[in-house]
Amino acid sequence: xxxxxxxxxxEIVIDDRPVALAAxxxxxxxxxxxxxxxxxxxxxxxxxxAGVGIAALIWxxxxxxxxxxxxxxxxxxxxTLRTRSVAGASHRDFAPGTLRAGxxxxxxxxxxxxxxxxxxxxEGLERLPLxxxxxxxPDHAAVVARINAxxxxxxxxxxx
Numbered sequence: 001x002x003x004x005x006x007x008x009x010x011e012i013v014i015d016d017r018p019v020a021l022a023a024x025x026x027x028x029x030x031x032x033x034x035x036x037x038x039x040x041x042x043x044x045x046x047x048x049x050a051g052v053g054i055a056a057l058i059w060x061x062x063x064x065x066x067x068x069x070x071x072x073x074x075x076x077x078x079x080t081l082r083t084r085s086v087a088g089a090s091h092r093d094f095a096p097g098t099l100r101a102g103x104x105x106x107x108x109x110x111x112x113x114x115x116x117x118x119x120x121x122x123e124g125l126e127r128l129p130l131x132x133x134x135x136x137x138p139d140h141a142a143v144v145a146r147i148n149a150x151x152x153x154x155x156x157x158x159x160x
Contacts, residue, residue, distance in 0.1 A: 001137045002069070002115050002130055004146055012073040012150055014143055016131050022066045029058045063087045065132050071117070073099075073150045081117070081128070094119060101147035103140060104129065112136050115143050 006013040032054040039048025067085040074080070077096025083089065098120040104127075106112040115130035130143075 001135050001139045002143045003139050004143060007146070010075045012146065014071040014073070014130075014147070016067075016069040018066055018131070018133065021133065022062070025058050025061050025066065029055060029062075032058060067132055069130055071130065071147075073147065097151075099147070100151050101130075101144045103144055106134050113140055115140050115147075117147075 002014055002016040004012065005015045032051045035047045035051030035054065037051075039045060039051060063086055067083045070082045072080045072082075079094040079099050081092045081094070100118040100120075102116045102118055103113045104116045112134040113136075114134050117128040117130055119126040119128060
């Protein structure tokens with residue numbers, strides 16, 4: 001779940017490390033490897049093929065769902081979003097006055113949500129999910145409130 005790890009006058013750092021999800025997928029990956037090895041040891045093809053299939057699905061899950069995300073909101077009004085996963089890393093800078101946040105709610109139950117970054121671009125409003133997963137923690141709302149408080153403070157500072 002995203003959380004505020006640093007909140008100083010010079011910057012705010014919001015970090016998301018889905019450790020539980022990564023650990024769970026890692027455990028399932030070990031089970032899949034065990035199935036492959038058991039199939040090889042016994043000479044039976046079914047456990048080995050099932051293990052390969054499960055391992056492939058887990059690898060896709062690791063690439064798509066498990067990202068370390070770090071959002072840094074600077075005192076100058078700019079922001080930087082860094083993401084890392086087994087698929088690689090990315091970095092994106094945001095100009096002052098272009099970033100806000102909101103909650104995206106799951107439409108099936110309305111009790112799970114994720115933090116969305118709302119970026120003003122020349123083409124319109126771009127919605128970027130801060131996390132790849134939905135959650136029910138109150139930390140999501142706290143992160144949104146802090147990002148928006150920072151944005152309001154920056155906007156007032158630029159208008160003065």
